Amino acid sequence: WAKETTLQRNEEWIIGTNKVNVRDSLTLWQNEKKRPHNDLAYYDIIDITPGTNSDFVKKRSKDEFEEMMKYGSSIPDIDNSDVKELIVKAIKEPDFQKAVENNFLSTRNDDRKKFTWDFAYQLANSFERGNDLLNENLTERMYREVFFTPIMRSLFQKLREDMKVFFGEISLFASAEDYDLTKNDEEDRSSGRKIDIVWTTLPKIEFAIGEVSGPPNQRQHSHFFGDKLKIAKMLKVMLNRIVRMYGGIGESLSLLKLYGLQIYDHTAFVYEMTVPYKGLYVYREVQRFQLPTNRNNVVLLWRSVRNFLLFKELLIQSLNNLNLYIMEANLHTPTENNSASLFVTQMSYTPKK
Structure with a gap:
């Protein structure tokens, strides 16, 4: 199993063709109105699981949503x-x-x-x-x-x-x-x-x-x-x-x-x-x-x-x-x-x- 040592050096997450700052967008979303506590975005958690119910995630534009959902690397397989x-x-x-x-x-x-x-x-x-x-x-x-x-x-x-x-x-x-x-x-x-x-x-x-x-x-x-x-x-x-x-x-x-x-x-x-x-x-x-x-x-x-x-x-x-x-x-x-x-x-x- 390859050891992961790469460190993330970007403080901001920028997505989509319009270069949207996710943290800034999340703050706006949180302040727009009273948000339900069963949306993980309420807790600053970006839920990109396949069945996400997050209003914040689902309201992204098509290219922003797709880029968000593709975040992360796949798990390497092992020969068994x-x-x-x-x-x-x-x-x-x-x-x-x-x-x-x-x-x-x-x-x-x-x-x-x-x-x-x-x-x-x-x-x-x-x-x-x-x-x-x-x-x-x-x-x-x-x-x-x-x-x-x-x-x-x-x-x-x-x-x-x-x-x-x-x-x-x-x-x-x-x-x-x-x-x-x-x-x-x-x-x-x-x-x-x-x-x-x-x-x-x-x-x-x-x-x-x-x-x-x-x-x-x-x-x-x-x-x-x-x-x-x-x-x-x-x-x-x-x-x-x-x-x-x-x-x-x-x-x-x-x-x-x-x-x-x-x-x-x-x-x-x-x-x-x-x-x-x-x-x-x-x-x-x-x-x-x-x-x-x-x-x-x-x-x-x-x-x-x-x-x-x-x-x-x-x-x-x-x-x-x-x-x-x-x-x-x-x-x-x-x-x-x-x-x-x-x-x-x-x-x-x-x-x-």
Whole structure:
């Protein structure tokens, strides 16, 4: 995986044939009228995910919109042809469960193949239990604890000396700390927003999060949409906390890429949050793939394994870049005009009734 070291040196994002300044346009949009809090642009987050609902983004001219939506580079692929060969061989067998059992020993000496076996084993177990992955009564909690958490544990098991993964509605520390900045000494402290999965450094700096959005066999678009916005807002406060803790130079902020994983309707979505320009957070979707659920679509196992392995590499790169950012922050004292704190904006909170 090629190491990314290019720093963003442009403070402004200029788009379209009319050379529109995105930050200036966003400020005008925010001040025109009272804006809904379910539009991420309200929080200075430019939502360029495929299903964006952002009024600010959708009201751009055609060329501005297209340029905005093309922002960012694609994820480089990794050669996992040997893993693909292993999966194809197993799914072609008439007895998938038996094929999985027979491959146990041959997958022990390779982390990628071990993860592949663990994933396939979870599927095989579901098939033996009457294909309970498709049970309409399967709750979000049961899906998360019985199926999804074991897969994530397996995927990141060998990285436990570099990062920690927490499961099961964890209070996000960055959220609690950020919310408490708005309180006086007499007010109660916040425990932070609850998140299903949190990846942290050692010591504890949160740099990736994950959400399982509702029961897997019950389509609840409002739950999906709410969690998608929640992930974006929490990634922003996580970025802000890193800047608050370590300072740094504004142009080095482009090193930081934080990620959010969302599972909805047996589909995985991976989002990326960056601050490439002054006062602008960019939220984009970098992965989307369907998860296998039954014997008829078990062929999706290869695509799922491949993409989860890529997701792991994204988090490894994210952690490496975070460590590089911290090192840069300790080596260089920012001037009054290029401090990273000038590039980030405070989170807005809706007053509680």
